[in-house]
Amino acid sequence: MVIKKNIATSESGFIFNPSTGDSFSANPLANEIIQYLKEGQSIQKIKASITDRYDVDVFQLEKDLDNFVLQLREANLLEY
Amino acid sequence: MVIAVTGLNAIDSPGPGVAVIRALREGLPQPLRIIGLSYETLEPGIYLDNIADKTYQIPYPAAGTEALLKRLEYIHDKEQIDLIIPNFDAELFNFVKLAPTLFSMGIKTFMPSMEQIDSRDKTNLVQFGIKTGLSVPQDFTMYSSNELYYAGEQLGYPMVVKGKFYEAEVCYTLEQAQKAFYKLSSKWGLPIIAQQFIKGMELNIAVLGDGNGNAISIIPMRKLYITDKGKAWAGITLEDDSLIQVAQTFVKATKWKGGCELEIMRTPEGQPYIMEINPRFPAWIYLTAAAGQNQPASLAKLASGENVEPFSKYDVGKIFIRYAWDNIIDVATFQQFSAKGEIDIN
Numbered sequence: 342m343v344i345k346k347n348i349a350t351s352e353s354g355f356i357f358n359p360s361t362g363d364s365f366s367a368n369p370l371a372n373e374i375i376q377y378l379k380e381g382q383s384i385q386k387i388k389a390s391i392t393d394r395y396d397v398d399v400f401q402l403e404k405d406l407d408n409f410v411l412q413l414r415e416a417n418l419l420e421y
Numbered sequence: 422m423v424i425a426v427t428g429l430n431a432i433d434s435p436g437p438g439v440a441v442i443r444a445l446r447e448g449l450p451q452p453l454r455i456i457g458l459s460y461e462t463l464e465p466g467i468y469l470d471n472i473a474d475k476t477y478q479i480p481y482p483a484a485g486t487e488a489l490l491k492r493l494e495y496i497h498d499k500e501q502i503d504l505i506i507p508n509f510d511a512e513l514f515n516f517v518k519l520a521p522t523l524f525s526m527g528i529k530t531f532m533p534s535m536e537q538i539d540s541r542d543k544t545n546l547v548q549f550g551i552k553t554g555l556s557v558p559q560d561f562t563m564y565s566s567n568e569l570y571y572a573g574e575q576l577g578y579p580m581v582v583k584g585k586f587y588e589a590e591v592c593y594t595l596e597q598a599q600k601a602f603y604k605l606s607s608k609w610g611l612p613i614i615a616q617q618f619i620k621g622m623e624l625n626i627a628v629l630g631d632g633n634g635n636a637i638s639i640i641p642m643r644k645l646y647i648t649d650k651g652k653a654w655a656g657i658t659l660e661d662d663s664l665i666q667v668a669q670t671f672v673k674a675t676k677w678k679g680g681c682e683l684e685i686m687r688t689p690e691g692q693p694y695i696m697e698i699n700p701r702f703p704a705w706i707y708l709t710a711a712a713g714q715n716q717p718a719s720l721a722k723l724a725s726g727e728n729v730e731p732f733s734k735y736d737v738g739k740i741f742i743r744y745a746w747d748n749i750i751d752v753a754t755f756q757q758f759s760a761k762g763e764i765d766i767n
Contacts, residue, residue: 359660364645
C-alpha cells in the first residue's frame with residue numbers, strides 16, 4: 342500500500358492531490374502514518390512503530406488504522 | 422500594439438474580456454493600448470482602471486455583419502487596431518465572417534474557422550467524437566417533445582436535457598425531461614439535445630491551438646466553487662496527463678486555431694469524456710497566465726506572426742478566487758458612454 346507519488350504533503354499535515362485539486366488536513370498522528378506510507382513502510386511495521394511509542398490497545402489501533410486506510414482510498418490518495 | 426477586446430461583462434455569468442486584458446497587459450511589451458468593445462453600458466470592464474484604455478459600444482450580434490463592420494471601420498479610423506480578440510460565442514459568427522475584410526483593413530484576428538466552430542457544436546458532438554476518436558456522451562437532437570420517450574429508452578435515466586445555446590438539466594423521469602424540454606426550448610429555441618448522463622468529476626481545460634495542429638498551451642482546471650449559474654467562482658490548476666492528451670488529440674484532429682475551453686467529465690475509472698467545447702477563451706483565462714502559460718498574450722503573438730513554441734510546463738495548484746467589488750463612478754462618466762457610445766478611462 343503506497344501513497345500516490347504525486348500527492349504533496351506538508352509538515353503541518355496539509356495534503357494536496359494535484360490530479361483532483363482536493364486538499365485535506367491530517368492530524369499529527371495521521372500525518373505521521375502518511376509519511377510512513379510515503380516511505381513505503383508496511384502496515385505491520387507502522388502498527389509496531391505506533392504501539393512502541395503510544396499507550397494504545399492493539400485491537401483499537403487496528404480498527405482505527407483500517408478506517409484511516411479506507412478514508413485514504415476513498416480520497417483517491419492510494420496507488421493501489 | 423493596439424488590441425480590441427470584447428466580453429467586458431465581468432458579472433455573475435462573466436465574459437472573459439477583463440481576464441483577457443489583464444493577461445495581455447501582463448504578457449505583452451509596451452506600448453500597448455487596449456480598446457474595449459462592449460454591447461451594454463453597464464459592462465463593468467468599461468469603467469475599471471487599467472483594463473481598457475478606451476471603450477466603444479458595438480451593435481448586438483443580431484444586427485448583423487454590416488452594422489458591425491460599419492462600427493469597426495469608425496473605431497479603426499480612430500484607433501488603428503492591430504488585433505481583435507472576440508470573446509463571446511454569439512458574436513463569433515460575425516467576426517469570423519468579417520475576418521478577411523478586417524485583415525484587408527490591417528486588423529488581424531486569430532480565430533477558428535466556421536467549419537471548426539460548427540464541427541464542435543453541441544448538435545454535432547457525437548459525429549465529432551467519431552471523427553476524432555475522443556470519448557463523448559451519446560445524444561439525440563430533438564425537434565419535438567415526442568422524441569423524448571425514445572431518447573430516454575436509448576440513453577436511460579438520469580438523462581441530461583440541454584438547451585441549444587446554454588443551460589442543461591439532469592432529468593430522472595420522462596415527466597422531468599418533458600418539463601425541461603418546454604422550458605429550455607421556450608428560452609433558447611430548438612433543437613433540444615438529450616444527452617447521456619456521465620457520472621464523474623467536472624473538469625475544464627483552457628487550450629490555445631496554432632491552427633496547424635499544435636497545442637501551444639493546455640491548462641486543466643477544476644472548479645472549487647460553483648455559482649448557481651454553474652460558473653466557476655474559484656478553481657485550481659491540475660496535473661493530469663490524460664487531460665493533456667485529450668486536449669492535444671483535439672487540437673491535432675481539428676487543427677484548432679485560437680483559444681477554446683473543453684468541458685470534461687472524468688469518470689471514477691479515469692476516462693475523460695468531452696461534454697462540450699466552447700470556441701473561445703473561458704472567463705477564468707487569467708489563471709493560465711498565473712500558472713505560467715499566458716494564453717491571451719501567446720494568441721496576440723501568434724496573430725502577429727511571431728513563432729510561439731508550445732509551453733512544456735505550468736504551475737500545478739494555482740488557485741483563482743473571483744471576487745465582487747463595487748466600483749464607483751460618477752453619473753457624468755456613465756452619461757458620456759450612454760450618450761456617445763465611447764469613453765476614455767485611462
